[in-house]
Amino acid sequence: MKKTLSLISLLTCVLLPLISVSQQVVNPLLQSGPMLGYSDMRESLIWVQTTSEAEVYAVYTDLADAGASRQTNKVKTNKYEAFTARLIADTVEPGHRYSYELFINSKLVKLAYKTEFSTSPIWKWRGDPPDFTMLTGSCAYINQAEYDRQGKPYGGDYRIFTQMASQKADFMVWLGDNLYLREPDWNTWTGIVQRNTHTRSLPELQPFLASTHHYAIWDDHDYGPDNSNKSFANKNQTFDAFKLFWGNPTYGVGDIKGAITSFQWGDADFFLLDNRWYRDADEINRDNKTMLGEKQLGWLLESLVTSKATYKIVAMGGQFLSDASSNVEAYSASGFDKEREQIISFIYQYNIKNVIFITGDVHFSEISVLKQENKPAIYDFTFSTMTAGVNTKGDTWKNTFRVPGTVVMEHNYGMIRFSGPAKARKLNVSCFNSDNKKMWEQVFGQE
Ligand SMILES: [Fe+2]
Numbered sequence: 001m002k003k004t005l006s007l008i009s010l011l012t013c014v015l016l017p018l019i020s021v022s023q024q025v026v027n028p029l030l031q032s033g034p035m036l037g038y039s040d041m042r043e044s045l046i047w048v049q050t051t052s053e054a055e056v057y058a059v060y061t062d063l064a065d066a067g068a069s070r071q072t073n074k075v076k077t078n079k080y081e082a083f084t085a086r087l088i089a090d091t092v093e094p095g096h097r098y099s100y101e102l103f104i105n106s107k108l109v110k111l112a113y114k115t116e117f118s119t120s121p122i123w124k125w126r127g128d129p130p131d132f133t134m135l136t137g138s139c140a141y142i143n144q145a146e147y148d149r150q151g152k153p154y155g156g157d158y159r160i161f162t163q164m165a166s167q168k169a170d171f172m173v174w175l176g177d178n179l180y181l182r183e184p185d186w187n188t189w190t191g192i193v194q195r196n197t198h199t200r201s202l203p204e205l206q207p208f209l210a211s212t213h214h215y216a217i218w219d220d221h222d223y224g225p226d227n228s229n230k231s232f233a234n235k236n237q238t239f240d241a242f243k244l245f246w247g248n249p250t251y252g253v254g255d256i257k258g259a260i261t262s263f264q265w266g267d268a269d270f271f272l273l274d275n276r277w278y279r280d281a282d283e284i285n286r287d288n289k290t291m292l293g294e295k296q297l298g299w300l301l302e303s304l305v306t307s308k309a310t311y312k313i314v315a316m317g318g319q320f321l322s323d324a325s326s327n328v329e330a331y332s333a334s335g336f337d338k339e340r341e342q343i344i345s346f347i348y349q350y351n352i353k354n355v356i357f358i359t360g361d362v363h364f365s366e367i368s369v370l371k372q373e374n375k376p377a378i379y380d381f382t383f384s385t386m387t388a389g390v391n392t393k394g395d396t397w398k399n400t401f402r403v404p405g406t407v408v409m410e411h412n413y414g415m416i417r418f419s420g421p422a423k424a425r426k427l428n429v430s431c432f433n434s435d436n437k438k439m440w441e442q443v444f445g446q447e
Pocket of ligand 1 (some may be wrong): 138139177362392
């Protein structure tokens with residue numbers, strides 16, 4: 001018996017590392033992904049990156065009708081587009097779940113984890129809105145010693161992506177600093193593509209990418225240098241990379257350029273904002289400073305007042321509500337406070353209920369709520385950081401809107417569950433650390 005056990009443990013020691021390595025090198029032509037991008041009722045996006053020129057497509061099967069398999073478009077990847085491909089599943093039905101398989105140069109890519117996607121459900125005029133769950137988080141620093149600052153690595157402990165995958169959420173909204181461009185990266189297309197590729201190829205990330213839909217905004221570190229603003233000279237190239245590496249439904253709205261988009265899931269409308277492209281310098285001192293730019297701000301306000309959704313979720317990199325003076329990048333700081341006030345006044349003027357900002361940036365998590373008598377409450381759920389360094393002073397920042405007990409100063413992510421019948425919906429908002437321990441849960445009823 002003892003001999004058998006020791007043989008098993010010997011085999012485990014020898015084989016497990018081999019297995020994990022072989023899982024990473026499933027096909028020498030697969031660089032990263034497949035990753036699920038946007039999903040709507042009649043269309044869903046599968047994204048993938050190859051290591052060199054190759055032809056890729058996916059075959060997907062409705063789990064409720066195993067006989068009917070469909071194929072996406074075929075894409076020939078090329079260096080100019082960083083060997084990325086957007087595969088569109090365009091023969092889908094609302095609220096269905098599909099398994100899918102990836103083919104590179106007509107060869108099936110065998111993956112050791114689940115590859116499934118869902119379409120968003122149709123529910124209007126049919127009954128109560130569906131229950132659904134989203135994840136959110138910010139700040140994913142993946143170490144690469146040869147280009148990092150010397151000393152203690154800034155990032156680490158990538159288990160959090162395994163934990164996030166285990167939640168089987170419907171989708172994830174990345175809140176910026178989804179990667180960290182370093183000095184060797186941001187001035188050239190080569191540097192920008194290599195940084196995006198390195199971060200996206202993290203082995204721990206792959207199962208999460210393959211079975212949860214992903215939407216993204218960006219913040220300073222995926223846009224340019226630390227605290228960068230509209231003056232960043234190479235923003236067209238970082239934006240081109242954002243478009244290639246993320247699977248948002250659009251990149252800009254109408255003639256408003258930037259990492260801006262909108263999507264719907266159940267009874268929530270999502271407005272994803274770009275707080276960098278139009279941003280005035282923090283350092284400049286003048287009236288009428290803008291973070292969003294006139295056109296984007298106008299689009300946001302008109303969208304909020306037009307939205308018929310129960311929830312209006314606004315994603316942006318920096319904190320919206322916090323008035324902590326230590327946070328120079330927040331909306332209340334560096335002279336941006338008037339624009340913040342303009343948004344709040346507009347929400348009050350039109351009595352727009354259930355507006356929730358989701359934000360990142362500060363490397364700790366907290367919930368903020370602005371509640372004034374006879375006015376709709378405004379929420380700001382801040383979730384930061386997933387793998388980058390932790391702000392261990394977050395709890396000393398004086399944010400008068402903070403919900404007590406919600407500060408988390410370790411790697412973490414957020415989960416928001418939308419549930420309940422129409423007109424009595426509720427949100428369960430939770431924060432998990434990288435051990436998947438629930439740090440807190442807050443419940444908010446619909447207004
Ligand atoms: Fe960050």
